[in-house]
Amino acid sequence: MQAPSVGGVMLPRGNGETVRLSRGASLTDFAEKINANPASLVAVMMNLGEMVTATQSVSDETLQLLGDEMNYTVQIVSPEEEDRELLESFDIEFGEDEGGEELLVSRPPVVTVMGHVDHGKTRLLDAIRKTNVVAGEAGGITQHIGAYQVTTEVNDEERRITFIDTPGHEAFTAMRARGAKSTDIAILVVAANDGVMPQTIEALNHAKAADVPIVVAVNKIDVEGADPTKVRGQLTEYGLVAEEYGGDTMFVDISAKQGLHIDSLLEAVILTADASLDLRANPDQDAQGIAIESHLDKGRGAVSTVLVQRGTLRIGDTMVVGDAYGRVRAMLDDKGNNVEEAAPSTPVLVLGLTNVPGAGDNFLVVDEDRTARQIAEKRAARERNAAFAKRTRRVSLEDLDKVLKEGEIQQLNLIIKGDASGSVEALESSLLQLDVGEEVDIRVLHRGVGAVTESDIDLAMGSDAIVIGFNVRAAGRATQMAEREGVDVRYYSVIYQAIEEIEAALKGMLKPEFEEVELGTAEVREIFRSSKLGNIAGVLIRSGEVKRNTKARLLRDGKVVAENLTITGLRRFKDDVTEIREGFEGGINLGNFNDIKIDDVIATYEMREKPRG
Numbered sequence: 269m270q271a272p273s274v275g276g277v278m279l280p281r282g283n284g285e286t287v288r289l290s291r292g293a294s295l296t297d298f299a300e301k302i303n304a305n306p307a308s309l310v311a312v313m314m315n316l317g318e319m320v321t322a323t324q325s326v327s328d329e330t331l332q333l334l335g336d337e338m339n340y341t342v343q344i345v346s347p348e349e350e351d352r353e354l355l356e357s358f359d360i361e362f363g364e365d366e367g368g369e370e371l372l373v374s375r376p377p378v379v380t381v382m383g384h385v386d387h388g389k390t391r392l393l394d395a396i397r398k399t400n401v402v403a404g405e406a407g408g409i410t411q412h413i414g415a416y417q418v419t420t421e422v423n424d425e426e427r428r429i430t431f432i433d434t435p436g437h438e439a440f441t442a443m444r445a446r447g448a449k450s451t452d453i454a455i456l457v458v459a460a461n462d463g464v465m466p467q468t469i470e471a472l473n474h475a476k477a478a479d480v481p482i483v484v485a486v487n488k489i490d491v492e493g494a495d496p497t498k499v500r501g502q503l504t505e506y507g508l509v510a511e512e513y514g515g516d517t518m519f520v521d522i523s524a525k526q527g528l529h530i531d532s533l534l535e536a537v538i539l540t541a542d543a544s545l546d547l548r549a550n551p552d553q554d555a556q557g558i559a560i561e562s563h564l565d566k567g568r569g570a571v572s573t574v575l576v577q578r579g580t581l582r583i584g585d586t587m588v589v590g591d592a593y594g595r596v597r598a599m600l601d602d603k604g605n606n607v608e609e610a611a612p613s614t615p616v617l618v619l620g621l622t623n624v625p626g627a628g629d630n631f632l633v634v635d636e637d638r639t640a641r642q643i644a645e646k647r648a649a650r651e652r653n654a655a656f657a658k659r660t661r662r663v664s665l666e667d668l669d670k671v672l673k674e675g676e677i678q679q680l681n682l683i684i685k686g687d688a689s690g691s692v693e694a695l696e697s698s699l700l701q702l703d704v705g706e707e708v709d710i711r712v713l714h715r716g717v718g719a720v721t722e723s724d725i726d727l728a729m730g731s732d733a734i735v736i737g738f739n740v741r742a743a744g745r746a747t748q749m750a751e752r753e754g755v756d757v758r759y760y761s762v763i764y765q766a767i768e769e770i771e772a773a774l775k776g777m778l779k780p781e782f783e784e785v786e787l788g789t790a791e792v793r794e795i796f797r798s799s800k801l802g803n804i805a806g807v808l809i810r811s812g813e814v815k816r817n818t819k820a821r822l823l824r825d826g827k828v829v830a831e832n833l834t835i836t837g838l839r840r841f842k843d844d845v846t847e848i849r850e851g852f853e854g855g856i857n858l859g860n861f862n863d864i865k866i867d868d869v870i871a872t873y874e875m876r877e878k879p880r881g
């Protein structure tokens with residue numbers, strides 16, 4: 269069999285062999301893997317009815333489709349898998365403790381505090397930290413490094429707990445988006461005077477998705493109208509049943525403001541960890557873990573708070589964190605003390621990195637500086653490539669309609685950040701009231717007060733959302749991250765303007781609606797038989813005009829006898845013409861369709877796109 273070709277370009281054809289491609293790969297990437305000319309893949313896509321340029325990043329589905337067409341088995345490789353393979357090429361395994369069971373030693377649980385805005389997450393994290401300042405320790409001045417560790421006594425035993433101190437479920441989302449599991453237990457804060465709110469549910473779902481046990485802190489019990497029982501009832505509907513009702517979730521009533529029952533909450537965390545988790549790690553190996561928070565410090569250069577997950581991190585170690593690397597020059601704990609080493613579940617601020625890693629990036633200690641540099645450089649190169657590819661892929665308001673036509677999204681996902689909860693709510697409700705037809709949904713995935721953060725961008729990346737900042741700006745590295753990841757972030761200071769722009773984009777985004785427009789009718793007067801063309805109808809155009817290549821239906825005694833025909837040939841006397849107007853005679857050929865009788869009526873029409881109101 270001859271290889272098929274289009275326009276002289278030979279089309280590549282496989283034998284079902286597997287081709288591994290990174291998510292967001294282009295036709296050029298694909299061509300490289302199978303040793304083909306990128307132009308030939310463009311031709312294949314064209315054959316499939318899609319115009320794609322060789323360097324444009326395409327969807328998973330398109331890669332699969334292309335593979336099927338050329339008889340290759342396409343395997344899409346996620347960024348996490350790619351990273352694992354990169355590390356494997358250096359003979360490094362990330363995420364597993366080295367050695368057997370006997371080397372594992374118990375470690376403190378790592379806790380994230382989540383819940384609806386204003387329910388008291390920040391206040392609770394402060395309260396926990398304060399109750400735990402050990403007298404005499406470095407003057408008791410705590411440093412905000414993004415995580416801290418406290419001790420609590422449970423059954424006469426001193427136990428430690430590590431808290432991730434980046435309020436909101438931001439840290440949680442960020443790390444989950446990167447596939448890094450950072451949290452062992454989630455404390456879900458619910459204000460007793462407010463009850464279960466949308467972000468309570470969102471937080472709860474995050475925790476469930478990550479398979480993380482939940483301890484519920486029913487907060488603000490000091491406030492008048494507080495109803496802790498109601499909170500228990502409400503959460504039952506979401507599968508969190510309090511122990512006192514026969515379930516297995518611990519609920520603790522607290523007041524973060526007055527410091528009430530904070531100890532009981534810490535105890536509940538330990539008890540929940542003991543009951544449902546086996547928290548152990550090997551402390552005697554090269555350290556591994558994740559970065560929680562990083563920034564550029566004027567005096568100290570790039571600093572990063574990392575959470576050690578296994579092994580012990582020591583001064584002088586060579587480490588890679590995301591695409592940053594370096595030798596650990598100094599380490600500070602959450603109280604600002606210099607420390608020499610950090611064991612599993614310990615957060616420390618690390619000095620000595622070449623640049624600033626991102627939240628959720630993994631870190632690992634390696635034997636040689638050279639290895640660290642190579643891994644970091646490979647990661648940086650990969651990120652650059654991915655950023656380049658993604659720039660064309662993510663949704664922006666301008667290309668909404670294009671993306672929708674490609675069938676990639678049916679709804680517009682939004683993340684709204686604003687300067688005050690009132691304005692955020694006002695904007696959200698106005699947007700949700702936009703009437704743009706039934707085909708497109710607007711969904712607000714997340715709303716909140718404050719700057720647009722890296723975690724917002726993360727969430728937007730994972731769900732192809734557009735971020736709206738109302739009277740706020742981006743914080744930290746959010747702008748760079750959005751640019752790198754191709755996330756569309758829009759800033760407004762007038763609600764009306766925001767609504768207008770979104771509405772306009774949505775209208776463009778709607779699938780075009782077509783309507784049938786009648787073009788003309790022709791009455792069959794005579795039938796000519798042609799050996800080459802089949803039957804030709806000799807007609808008189810009764811109304812409008814008949815055009816070649818338009819759709820037609822055949823009516824007999826006023827009834828439709830054939831649909832979806834095409835005027836394939838049109839003649840005036842001996843000449844081929846493109847149209848014949850009302851009152852003129854001519855010949856019509858309907859392709860393969862030959863069942864034409866005298867007095868039949870041929871009605872022609874075309875589908876036209878209906879303008880949106």
Ligand code: GDP
Nearest residue numbers: 385386387388389390391487488491523524525
């Ligand atoms: P977050 O948005 O969840 O971090 O909430 P915050 O910790 O910022 O708390 C929101 C507001 O509720 C602040 O004004 C706090 O002082 C207040 N608050 C937090 N916990 C309590 C509490 O237990 N009792 C009372 N009365 N107010 C509280």
